[in-house]
Amino acid sequence: MSRPPYHHGNLRAAVLEAAERLLDQGGPSALSLRAIAREAGVSATAPAHHFGDLSGLLSDLAAIGFQRLVETMRRAATDPAPRAPVHAYVRFAQDNPGLYTLMFRSDRLDYRRESLAAASQASWAVLLRSVGSEARMPAESDLATLGQVTFRWSLLHGFCTLLLDGQLRPLLANPACNGDPHVLLDVMVPPPAPVRPGPVPIPTRPPSP
């Protein structure tokens, strides 16, 4: 009976892989320190030595998520299709629902952790470049750029969040959508003109008196 060696040798990576496996399978709520340790085949407290505590582990995992998202967006930026980045962003959330959700669950993460801070910052650079800005940090941008960046990210992030939360299900049930979020995405970006001429798009049409 050759039991596994006392020293795993590559536990850090193995733990992150085990965590992502559980995440894909059971969502963020399945990520307990002990369950991850079980999945990785080590003792309950082994991960803590590599990540400090649970929020440390989750933060490193979220950092990986941001890195992949950045890579996805970089790749999509080379696609000639005008709205390729939009669909790529949403597809990323669809393909990695647990990871995407985790990335923005600030109560379980520690954004001061270096890995996560760096990865998050890199995503800012990509986002700024996507609106034609040369700034690397939002703090160095003008107000118009900030508006564009905020608009883009809010719209996409809101869409993905609502989608993953199941809030768009009543919409997707509509026959016109055929259950495909990307249909909804296409009629949303760019926003369609108001049904009737009226005051500016966003502001509410006066609730038909």
Add this chain to the structure above:
Amino acid sequence: MSRPPYHHGNLRAAVLEAAERLLDQGGPSALSLRAIAREAGVSATAPAHHFGDLSGLLSDLAAIGFQRLVETMRRAATDPAPRAPVHAYVRFAQDNPGLYTLMFRSDRLDYRRESLAAASQASWAVLLRSVGSEARMPAESDLATLGQVTFRWSLLHGFCTLLLDGQLRPLLANPACNGDPHVLLDVMVPPPAPVRPGPVPIPTRPPSP
């Protein structure tokens, strides 16, 4: 020594109030069944008799949140200022950060619960009316209306989520914003024109009237 009576008499309401107090103070992660019971001054398992389990309690609390949001939006619809609803929505999230976050934390909620389903559905009616639709359910709307609704809610919800998650802090640190999210909101809605002419795929400005 007159100890509290064995039967509270109005425990259901008291528990919800206690829960909201903890929510305001410590965020959604402070909402444990036992902590709520402590705050309400009853035994640890008393709340379970009224709400079934933790997700039941949180769902009823989230339902209250949706009701208040609906009321807020109804009130804002009567405000003559064109973008009053937008600012009202964000202000609601700012004033009730814990509650707003909880409302969309689907892993801790049970959307099949009647209270939550009803409250959530009511918010759809308000949202549909805000884009001039007369439908009460998204399932009965045409694709253009769905696009408008999705656009509005995604943009606002995304903005609020990023804001409450602290993701917009780098933006708000910019002197032009002066730390006020509503400044950012104003330059975001409607989105500003691109700084320079160039291939700017996403943030297409909605057709100016």
Add this chain to the structure above:
DNA sequence: CATCAATCTTTACATTGTAAAGATAAAAGA
């Protein structure tokens, strides 16, 4: 080869959700 430091396990404890059984009091029925 001896020592050290890193890595992993064992043990321990407080906290949590929830099930089960018991206590209390209000309501209902005689």
Add this chain to the structure above:
DNA sequence: TCTTTTATCTTTACAATGTAAAGATTGATG
């Protein structure tokens, strides 16, 4: 009015979790 029933709340119990502390094992360092 008195008994029975039912709703409400408490006590007890148990498995699971995060994390701290101490011990075991092994690779690295001198």
